[in-house]
Amino acid sequence: xxxxxxxxxxxxxxxxxxxxxxxxxxxxxxxxxxxxxxxxxxxxxxxxxxxxxxxxxxxxxxxxxxxxxxxxxxxxxxxxxxxxxxxxxxxxxxxxxxxxxxxxxxxxxxxxxxxxxxxxxxxxxxxxxxxxxxxxxxxxxxxxxxxxxxxxxxxxxxxxxxxxxxxxxxxxxxxxxxxxxxxxxxxxxxxxxxxxxxxxxxxxxxxxxxxxxxxxxxxxxxxxxxxxxxxxxxxxxxxxxxxxxxxxxxxxxxxxxxxxxxxxxxxxxxxxxxxxxxxxxxxxxxxxxxxxxxxxxxxxxxxxxxxx
Amino acid sequence: xxxxxxxxxxxxxxxxxxxxxxxxxxxxxxxxxxxxxxxxxxxxxxxxxxxxxxxxxxxxxxxxxxxxxxxxxxxxxxxxxxxxxxxxxxxxxxxxxxxxxxxxxxxxxxxxxxxxxxxxxxxxxxxxxxxxxxxxxxxxxxxxxxxxxxxxxxxxxxxxxxxxxxxxxxxxxxxxxxxxxxxxxxxxxxxxxxxxxxxxxxxxxxxxxxxxxxxxxxxxxxxxxxxxxxxxxxxxxxxxxxxxxxxxxxxxxxxxxxxxxxxxxxxxxxxxxxxxxxxxxxxxxxxxxxxxxxxxxxxxxxxxxxxx
Numbered sequence: 264x265x266x267x268x269x270x271x272x273x274x275x276x277x278x279x280x281x282x283x284x285x286x287x288x289x290x291x292x293x294x295x296x297x298x299x300x301x302x303x304x305x306x307x308x309x310x311x312x313x314x315x316x317x318x319x320x321x322x323x324x325x326x327x328x329x330x331x332x333x334x335x336x337x338x339x340x341x342x343x344x345x346x347x348x349x350x351x352x353x354x355x356x357x358x359x360x361x362x363x364x365x366x367x368x369x370x371x372x373x374x375x376x377x378x379x380x381x382x383x384x385x386x387x388x389x390x391x392x393x394x395x396x397x398x399x400x401x402x403x404x405x406x407x408x409x410x411x412x413x414x415x416x417x418x419x420x421x422x423x424x425x426x427x428x429x430x431x432x433x434x435x436x437x438x439x440x441x442x443x444x445x446x447x448x449x450x451x452x453x454x455x456x457x458x459x460x461x462x463x464x465x466x467x468x469x470x471x472x473x474x475x476x477x478x479x480x481x482x483x484x485x486x487x488x489x490x491x492x493x494x495x496x497x498x499x500x501x502x503x504x505x506x507x508x509x510x511x512x513x514x515x516x517x518x519x520x521x522x523x524x525x526x527x528x529x530x531x532x533x534x535x536x537x538x539x540x541x542x543x544x545x546x547x548x549x550x551x552x553x554x555x556x557x558x559x560x561x562x563x564x565x566x567x568x569x570x571x
Numbered sequence: 572x573x574x575x576x577x578x579x580x581x582x583x584x585x586x587x588x589x590x591x592x593x594x595x596x597x598x599x600x601x602x603x604x605x606x607x608x609x610x611x612x613x614x615x616x617x618x619x620x621x622x623x624x625x626x627x628x629x630x631x632x633x634x635x636x637x638x639x640x641x642x643x644x645x646x647x648x649x650x651x652x653x654x655x656x657x658x659x660x661x662x663x664x665x666x667x668x669x670x671x672x673x674x675x676x677x678x679x680x681x682x683x684x685x686x687x688x689x690x691x692x693x694x695x696x697x698x699x700x701x702x703x704x705x706x707x708x709x710x711x712x713x714x715x716x717x718x719x720x721x722x723x724x725x726x727x728x729x730x731x732x733x734x735x736x737x738x739x740x741x742x743x744x745x746x747x748x749x750x751x752x753x754x755x756x757x758x759x760x761x762x763x764x765x766x767x768x769x770x771x772x773x774x775x776x777x778x779x780x781x782x783x784x785x786x787x788x789x790x791x792x793x794x795x796x797x798x799x800x801x802x803x804x805x806x807x808x809x810x811x812x813x814x815x816x817x818x819x820x821x822x823x824x825x826x827x828x829x830x831x832x833x834x835x836x837x838x839x840x841x842x843x844x845x846x847x848x849x850x851x852x853x854x855x856x857x858x859x860x861x862x863x864x865x866x867x868x869x870x871x872x873x874x875x876x877x878x879x
Contacts, residue, residue: 337750343657348716349766350757351651351680354867357754367750368869369688370680372659380677387699388692392748408656440700442645442675446665449658458657559662561676 265386265395266433266570270538271324271426273316274525278303281418288414295418300501304526305421306406312346314355316402316424321360324426327542330396332360337367337397339385341377341530343454343558344407345370356400367392374452375497375557377401377530378425379565383440385429399427403529410457419500420458421526425534434541435551438484438566441476448560469503469556474510476554480564491517491566492548493540497555498522498532530555537567573694573703574741574878578846579632579734581624582833586611589726596722603726608809612834613729614714620654622663624710624732629668632734635850638704640668645675645705647693649685649838651762651866652715653678664708675700682760683805683865685709685838686733687873691748693737707735709838718765727808728766729834733842742849743859746792746874749784756868777811777864782818784862788872799825799874800856801848805863806830806840838863845875 280303281295295302307316317340338353345352353368362368367388373380378401385399402424409416451464473496481488494517496504504520507513521536522528528535533553540546549569556562588611589603603610615624625648646661653660661676670676675696681688686709693707710732717724759772781804789796802825804812812828815821829844830836836843841861848854857877864870 343659345656345680347762348653348656349651349680349682349762350760350866350869351682354752354754354757354869357752358757359754362752362754364751364753366752367688367871368752368754368867369685369692372653372657372678372680374657374659377677380675383699384677384692384696387695391691391695391698392750442700443672444662444665444670444674444676445672446662446667446670446676449662449666452658454655454657558658559676561658561662563675 264433264436265389265429265431266436267427268430268433269324269328269428270534270541271320271327272535272538273319273323273424275305275307275422277306277308279306288418298502299419300520301419301522301526303524305423307404307422313342313344313402313404314346314352314359316404317356317400317426318359320400320424320426324428328428332362334396335362335366335398336394337385337389338400339381340370340400340402341373341381342370342403343372343374344403344405373530373561374403374559375529376555376561376563378533379553379555379563380442382437382565386437389429395431397429399429401425401530401534405458405529408454408458415460415462416458419527421528423525423528423531423535425531425538427534433570435567435569438568440563440565441480441483442563445560451560452558465557466503468560469499470506470510472562473507473554473556476562476564477511477552480552480566484566486550486566491550491552493551494518495533495536495551495553497557498527500527572741572744573697573737573739574744575735576738576741577632577636577736578842578849579628579635580843580846581627581631581732583613583615583730585614587614596726606810607727608828609727609830609834611832613731615712615730621650621652621710621712622654622660622667624712625664625708625734626667628708628732628734632736636736640670642704643670643674643706644702645693645697646708647689648678648708648710649681649689650678650711651680651682652711652713681838681869682711682867683837684863684869684871686841687861687863687871688750690745690873694745697737703739705737707737709733709842711837713766713837716762716766723768723770724766727835729836731833731836731839731843733839733846735842741878743875743877746876748871748873749788749791750871753868759868760866773865774811776868777807778814778818780870781815781862781864784870784872785819785860788860788874792874794858794874799858799860801859802826803841803844803859803861805865806835808835
């Protein structure tokens with residue numbers, strides 16, 4: 264059985280404080296702390312490419328797990344802000360890490376649902392092709408396409424990357440997955456010249472569809488909502504997490520909101536939380552529910568079960 | 572068991588003749604007919620998007636196979652020239668076809684190896700998630716990024732799309748796959764401002780690695796080279812196909828070169844040939860070897876076995 268053995272992360276040191284931008288955007292402390300819940304956002308350096316963020320997350324990963332680059336059989340990069348449109352970013356990461364020629368590599372284009380989808384995709388690919396060690400990278404630095412004067416995106420999104428090691432010696436294994444798409448809403452979060460988000464529309468989508476999908480994934484995995492120790496939702500904003508707590512009648516201590524100082528990191532939001540939980544020796548959560556949702560519109564959920 | 576049930580295709584009607592460009596590029600008839608082997612290349616209309624090419628291939632598919640949109644459980648679009656970087660093109664296709672909300676959808680970023688990789692990825696995903704009907708789209712219109720005055724790319728690449736129906740009632744099933752990556756060569760075929768290809772370098776890569784990979788995939792599938800009825804190689808140029816015939820000592824009648832009038836269509840080159848073979852009632856080939864290679868550098872091979 265394969266699953267998640269370890270997670271490496273990278274958060275750029277450079278922060279933009281949203282308190283410093285209150286006047287520019289006509290917002291108050293309450294908006295920052297209670298509504299979006301994001302006090303600062305991370306920003307990569309201009310000369311850092313998406314592949315560089317992946318490589319930095321990889322360096323964190325190798326400090327947490329014991330393996331040789333020669334053992335890696337597949338890498339997948341989930342991004343919608345690649346270094347180039349062609350080649351795929353995974354090829355650049357392959358070079359920068361110095362992986363063997365036998366490694367399979369490709370990118371998956373998905374946004375905030377990308378980690379959960381990507382978990383299913385890489386695991387399925389590994390099982391089908393008899394592979395035992397792979398890395399799922401998530402890195403979607405929206406700062407590449409954000410208009411810094413756009414209130415709807417500039418205050419929310421932070422840059423980050425995660426490198427999730429998938430092996431046959433897992434700490435977490437996945438249950439059944441759910442997936443969904445509303446192509447009809449593809450223009451609600453889109454990058455033409457720069458990033459555009461209809462925040463109200465994305466919020467309404469999440470508030471309506473995530474609760475239904477939580478019920479569905481619980482049912483598919485024969486679990487009741489009380490059996491879940493931690494609900495790891497995509498960190499769109501504090502407001503959406505609070506809304507999901509209310510609509511699903513969840514204990515708020517079971518729903519981490521961790522984006523306060525780095526922002527909405529798209530497909531890295533969920534692995535950043537998992538990384539923290541895995542390194543917290545006091546954390547004994549054994550059933551986790553993951554749900555990613557956003558760009559597409561797209562969503563995916565699954566259950567993680569702790570094996571040790 | 573799942574596999575390929577049917578394939579739909581789309582080739583734009585607009586052609587550019589390479590004979591009309593002999594003077595501009597300083598080439599002769601021999602270069603066109605014997606070296607590149609591509610007499611004309613297809614060009615989409617300017618207002619046709621990548622998703623539109625997919626939709627046209629889908630319309631061809633529904634004329635060849637009997638299914639309802641409501642039965643589709645997953646669509647994957649293989650492209651490196653998406654409509655937008657975000658959202659993924661599959662979401663746009665999802666809207667334009669009018670698929671249900673329950674459909675999983677994402678893009679895979681790969682070039683000329685993308686169809687073979689994509690076959691493994693979508694089939695593995697479907698098996699892992701209990702899905703019975705999905706569509707693998709390939710659509711990579713290089714005309715979006717080609718400099719029309721660049722001899723190395725403008726004479727070679729044509730626009731096209733294919734829609735490959737994957738179901739539990741397959742006409743072809745895949746054997747084991749091989750994959751590989753040489754990230755070190757990622758700058759040999761790259762799009763920065765426009766498409767750049769080091770033709771010599773890509774040729775050398777293919778001439779060296781494809782024969783090795785053919786031997787590997789035969790070995791993995793316990794087949795001898797004589798048991799293969801048709802070698803469906805990515806259609807980079809006639810020269811590369813001729814070189815592979817020579818190096819692998821193949822019967823040239825077993826190695827189709829079909830790109831003469833439409834060009835190198837990237838990830839659609841292999842399904843366009845398969846589509847033709849599937850519709851040729853006289854074609855009784857039962858063992859096919861597929862090999863895609865290019866951008867990345869990246870390659871992937873597999874065997875197709877005819878089931879009926």
